[in-house]
Amino acid sequence: MVNINYKVVTTDNIDFLEGLCNQLMKFQADNSKTRADIMASMNYDNRLKLEYANTSRKHMVVAYDGERPVGFAFATIGSVTEENLNGKPDWASELKGIGFYPENYEVPKTIGTFKLLYVDEEYRDLSIGRQLSNMIMEWFNSHEDVDDLWVYVANGNEIVGKLYEKYGFRLSHSVFNGFIYAYYQKIK
Numbered sequence: 001m002v003n004i005n006y007k008v009v010t011t012d013n014i015d016f017l018e019g020l021c022n023q024l025m026k027f028q029a030d031n032s033k034t035r036a037d038i039m040a041s042m043n044y045d046n047r048l049k050l051e052y053a054n055t056s057r058k059h060m061v062v063a064y065d066g067e068r069p070v071g072f073a074f075a076t077i078g079s080v081t082e083e084n085l086n087g088k089p090d091w092a093s094e095l096k097g098i099g100f101y102p103e104n105y106e107v108p109k110t111i112g113t114f115k116l117l118y119v120d121e122e123y124r125d126l127s128i129g130r131q132l133s134n135m136i137m138e139w140f141n142s143h144e145d146v147d148d149l150w151v152y153v154a155n156g157n158e159i160v161g162k163l164y165e166k167y168g169f170r171l172s173h174s175v176f177n178g179f180i181y182a183y184y185q186k187i188k
């Protein structure tokens with residue numbers, strides 16, 4: 001029986017998650033059916049490290065087998081303004097279609113975004129993903145100013161939408177013409 005411990009990260013340096021994060025990015029690139037080249041360009045340095053450093057309201061939960069990190073979940077809370085509605089990250093510059101929020105999305109809003117979830121292949125189906133997700137949902141629910149929650153599923157990994165549905169998310173729309181899928185739930 002494996003004994004897994006869960007810890008909330010309180011340090012600024014999260015380089016110990018580089019390996020797991022890059023496994024997740026590789027998983028998404030390998031499964032991608034649309035613009036796999038863009039998925040393949042994503043890595044720890046350009047997807048997680050900078051965002052973690054530049055976000056003030058964030059929650060990182062790590063599952064450990066002894067000293068070894070075997071899974072993690074990352075979430076942020078932030079505001080969405082009119083300006084953000086049409087903004088695109090650098091990786092999406094060539095992509096067309098509706099962005100991260102639907103066309104009629106009313107702003108300003110405070111949103112929680114469930115950014116990343118990954119469990120090492122060797123440790124799957126042990127309820128680690130469920131425990132990490134529970135801890136992220138509890139964190140969201142402990143903030144009274146959050147209006148909506150969002151989570152994004154990579155193309156080719158649509159099946160994982162079913163997992164997020166268990167936490168109350170529902171499919172909202174296809175982002176950048178099917179590059180990713182946005183799932184949403186209203187909190188207040």
Ligand SMILES: CC(C)(COP(=O)(O)OP(=O)(O)OC[C@H]1O[C@@H](n2cnc3c(N)ncnc32)[C@H](O)[C@@H]1OP(=O)(O)O)[C@@H](O)C(=O)NCCC(=O)NCCS
Nearest residue numbers: 116117118119124125126127128129130131159160162163
């Ligand atoms: C998705 C993932 C994190 C699940 O982790 P896990 O520890 O194996 O999952 P758990 O054992 O906690 O299972 C949690 C629930 O989700 C379901 N589930 C697990 N993996 C799933 C998947 N890939 N797709 C859909 N549902 C899944 C389980 O059936 C379980 O349901 P239950 O609560 O009704 O029993 C893991 O499979 C993974 O890292 N996959 C690759 C990366 C990925 O898809 N990340 C999420 C998108 S960023």
